[in-house]
Amino acid sequence: MSGFRTVLCVGGLVVASFLLALSDRYYMDVFILTCFYGTLAVSWNLMAGLTGLMSLGHALFVGIGAYSVAWGASAQGWPPLVTWPLGVAIAVAAAAIIGMLCFRYGLRGYFFAIATLAFNEVAFFSVSASVALGRSDGLILPTSSEDSLLMLQFFDKWPYGLIIGVILIATLAIGQHLLTSRTGYYWRALRDNEEAAEALGVNARAYKLRCFMLSAGISAFCGAFYANYVAFVDPRSVLGIDLSIQMLVYSIIGGMSLLWGPLLGAVLLVPFSVMLRNISAIQGGEIIAYAVLLIVLALVLPQGIAGWLTARWRRRSAVSRPEGFAAPERSA
Amino acid sequence: MTFGIFLQAVGGGLANAAIYALIAVGLTLVFGVMRIINFAHGEFLMIAMYGGYFAWSLLGIDPALAILLVTPLLALTGMLLYSTVIRFALKVPEINQMAVTLGLSLLLQHLALVFFTGDNMLVTQPRATAGVVLGPVVIQVTHLIACGASLLLLGILYLVLKRTDFGLVMRAVAQSRDGAALSGIDISAVYKWAMAVGIGTLGVTGPLLVSILYANPHVGALFTLKAFVIVIVGGLGSFGGVLIGALIVGLAESIAGAWLSASIAAAVPFAILILVLLLRPEGLMNRSLAR
Amino acid sequence: MSRDLNRRRLMQLAVAASVLPATAAKAADPLKIGVLVPLTGATAADGARLLKAHELAVEEINEAGGIRGLDGAKVELLVADTQSKPEVGRSEAERLISRGGATVLMGAWTSAVTIPSMQVAERYRTPYIVTSAVTDSITEQKLQFVFRISPKGSWAAKDVIDFIDFLRKKGTTIDKVALAYEDGPFGQTVSKGYKAGLPAKGIAIVAEETFRTGSPDLSTQAAKLKASAADLLLIVSYVDDESVLLRALAAQQYKPLMLGYGGGHVHPTLLKLGPLVEGAFGVVEWMEDVKKPASEAFVTAYKAAYGDAPLSNAAQAYAATWVAALAADAAASRDPLKIRDALRKIKLSSGPASLLPNDTLAFDENGQNIVGNVMSQVIDGQFVTVWPEAVASKPVKLPH
Secondary structure: OHHHHHHHHHHHHHHHHHHHHOOOHHHHHHHHHHHHHHHHHHHHHHHHHHHOOOOOOOHHHHHHHHHHHHHHHHHHOOOHHHHHHHHHHHHHHHHHHHHHHHHHOOOOHHHHHHHHHHHHHHHHHHHHHOOOOOHHHOEEOOOOOOOEOOOOEOOOOHHHHHHHHHHHHHHHHHHHHHHOOHHHHHHHHHHHOHHHHHHOOOOHHHHHHHHHHHHHHHHHHHHHHHHHHHOEEOHHHHOOHHHHHHHHHHHHHHOOOOOOHHHHHHHHHHHHHHHHHHHOOOOOHHHHHHHHHHHHHHHHOOOHHHHHHHHHHHOOOOOOOOOOOOOOOOOO | OOHHHHHHHHHHHHHHHHHHHHHHHHHHHHHHHHOOOOOOHHHHHHHHHHHHHHHHHHHOOOHHHHHHHHHHHHHHHHHHHHHHHHHHHOOOOHHHHHHHHHHHHHHHHHHHHHHHOOOOEOOOOHHHHOEEEEOOEEEEHHHHHHHHHHHHHHHHHHHHHHHOHHHHHHHHHHHOHHHHHHOOOOHHHHHHHHHHHHHHOHHHHHHHHHHHOOEOOOHHHHHHHHHHHHHHHHOOOOHHHHHHHHHHHHHHHHHHHHHOOHHHHHHHHHHHHHHHHHHOOOOOOOOOOOO | OOHHHHHHHHHHHHHHHHHOHHHHHHHOOOEEEEEEEOOOOOOHHHHHHHHHHHHHHHHHHHHOOOEHHHOOEOEEEEEEEOOOOHHHHHHHHHHHHHOOOOOEEEEOOOHHHHHHHHHHHHHOOOOEEEOOOOOHHHHOOOOOOEEEOOOOHHHHHHHHHHHHHHHHHOOOOOOEEEEEEEOOHHHHHHHHHHHHHOHHHOOEEEEEEEEOOOOOOOHHHHHHHHHHOOOEEEEEOOHHHHHHHHHHHHHOOOOOEEEEEOHHHOOHHHHOOHHHOOOOEEEEOOOOOOOOHHHHHHHHHHHHHHOOOOOHHHHHHHHHHHHHHHHHHHHOOOOHHHHHHHHHHOEEOOOHHHHOOOOOEEEOOOOEEOOOOEEEEEEOOEEEEEEOOOOOOOOOOOOO
16 A cells, blocks of 8 residues: 555654664754654644544643653652553543543534643643642652663663654554554544544544544653653643644644654754754744744645645645634635 | 632632733634634734833833824734735634644744843833722722723723624624625625734733733733633633633632632633533533534 | 963963964863753743853953863853753753763753753763752752752741841741742742741741732732731742732732742842832842952952843852863863862862852762852842841841
């Protein structure tokens, strides 16, 4: 299947980048950040671009993963083998509960997006008030000066790069598999026209829930990775709305109708912002450039760069534009 | 919490509600007419606040009077925004619209940082410390003025929307764009005016707010989120909804703040939002949307 | 370290340089000090001030002939913008060490950004001098390469309580205290210290009000504080909220004795509130009128270079930069390990780095500098240091 070949190509590029980055710690750092945000954006887009469910509060699941690991390590001394599955399990359960509540009451479009934002903010403030979770000071993960495979502590960067690279490739593989299966077919049907899909017998609630839980689980995985990599978590860095917005931005710029579109967005923007950071003369100059780029691209290339490239490459239009949440009387 | 404190919380909450309502009404108006949610709404409030501050520090004008200067400026900015950015944004999918206004929000915050630096700009006036005593409740004079002006403007807006042709045309477009177009209404002109009014209202709140708070590049972001909550709770596109939503948020925030720790109190409006979304997502004032 | 000696040495070097270019180049290799500051983002205003202080110190060091122990090598400041974000701080620390070749790092203003960046330095076995962050746990992790110039956040409470004792001995009644703090990292850390220490001294905490930073309306909190009838109000907040709170209190006609935490927030903006702040106290790591020769010299130099007066965070950044240079000098090496060892042994009671209010700048076995805070009071619209009496510039002005 041509989709599968594309994913294989992308996977190959990830491996190639990893090998290139081995030469320099700084490049490896950029590689790790790009894979991290890329995986997050791809998992976010599984919901938004491919199932039509836009979540503005996805940082909630990243935070659950990160805090589970941070708390487990600092308060209990548990290794990642215990805390990572714990974080993912809690995130998936949270998604199940939130999803069941929202879908049962028929929340869609903007309303679902804002509901997820509200849950995220509630979590943000609750953690800021919780003494066990370090309140606003956050939690520092205990680090030793020795390398430890069990505790995922390494002086070198490449083991971290390897881990996040594998997570990214696995996410793409799972995503591709699901998309070409009946589940993916139903997801796209729900995205394009939920009523019609339901009329044809698709169990909307069950499939939307499945998507939500998968996406949450992957995000929690990334959160867990973040905790072990940075060894410090606080509400602002893992539960803040900035993180959710970043996922949105990479997906839009990269292209929401393709599985790997958001990864392209991350690949273009993450190194770009890191590079610009060091050469910009004006304070915040690179953020201004980034914002202008975002506005221009969102207006000029609604299908994202990946969509545009794919359309040109294949000489036919990319998989149908996300209809999103157009109100009835608006013409497409 | 004694009864006196409870009354104080209610009084403070009501005063805040009026101010929040005026901030949120622009957001809901733009959505009602154009079906776009402006994530940069708070940044225009920030610009209005700087406007009020500079009118005071450079020209010596009382911020309350500076409204007469700042409001037309903001209205013009709204029109400019439409012609340069929003006009094109209306043609792309809604998620892209979100990206555009989010990008705008980031851009404005950092431009303000470059031009005005990150320091807080404070307006100092004698009346900033005066309070009006109503039994056990003390309302600061600056809050009272802001509250009064907000109510006045909300009243004017209501009359304009319900009684004038201008308002009629806007409501027509809000109800059905194609229908209005078929009736010969110039849609893009209406859009331009909707943005002018939507952003222009911030020109009233800004100078009033800068007497209470201070101006800095990030001060708008907090209000954008609050406006969101109000507008959704009350019902997107509904004027009455803004009043109800602002009342609920203002009071809930104030009473929770008197009772619980500040972080928990900050979560309360979002908890209310979740409840409303689960039980009545179209908002409290909107008629059930056919889905 | 006499200036003439340095100049002569430099002349010798210049002559040698013209004859033996290779050797001279090696001796003149600068000492690279990496500095992490927030130049953009929420805390950009403070970042700009910190950078100015770092730059002033470097200028002074280089003008005095560079680092004598390294044959007059100049100090080169490598600046990185943390954007007020932890992950950026972390990757910039990486960049400064692995690509920039920094042998010492310092920074990074807030605790949230300081912690990840100091952990990077620890992994790289590079000394990191914390200039301003106050979270206690920073020097409680048994790290081997982290040093802190600034005091622990919980010590503020200790100094405040000592100051309350001082006031009581002077005849002021302080039996009931009210707390008002912002419910974030700053307020929570410091108020924890107050809540632990005050009851032990027989002082009752009669009210505890919290608020989120940036709130436009603190009238309910003000009403509750007034209702508590406390003798002293302890405020922990940023200068932004301070103005909102003080106005709300004034509207309530409640003007108790007040002590608001300072830090980099004993800020000229506060003085604009005029009579509202008159007589109010602040607890702060350093004030520009602290009576110490090094402090006075610093203030003069800073004003001459930049026009405005330095705040406490500038003094800390300045001290840290000098400490790094002096450690490299003592170690006579650019090796981070040797510089770390020199930092462990350093004891400064005079010289430019001694401008902080303690007698000797030295790091204990956890890398912590044992330094206290001073109390400032607004007298006649100016910030004046009033305690400890050893460094006070004027006596404390008591009510009635």
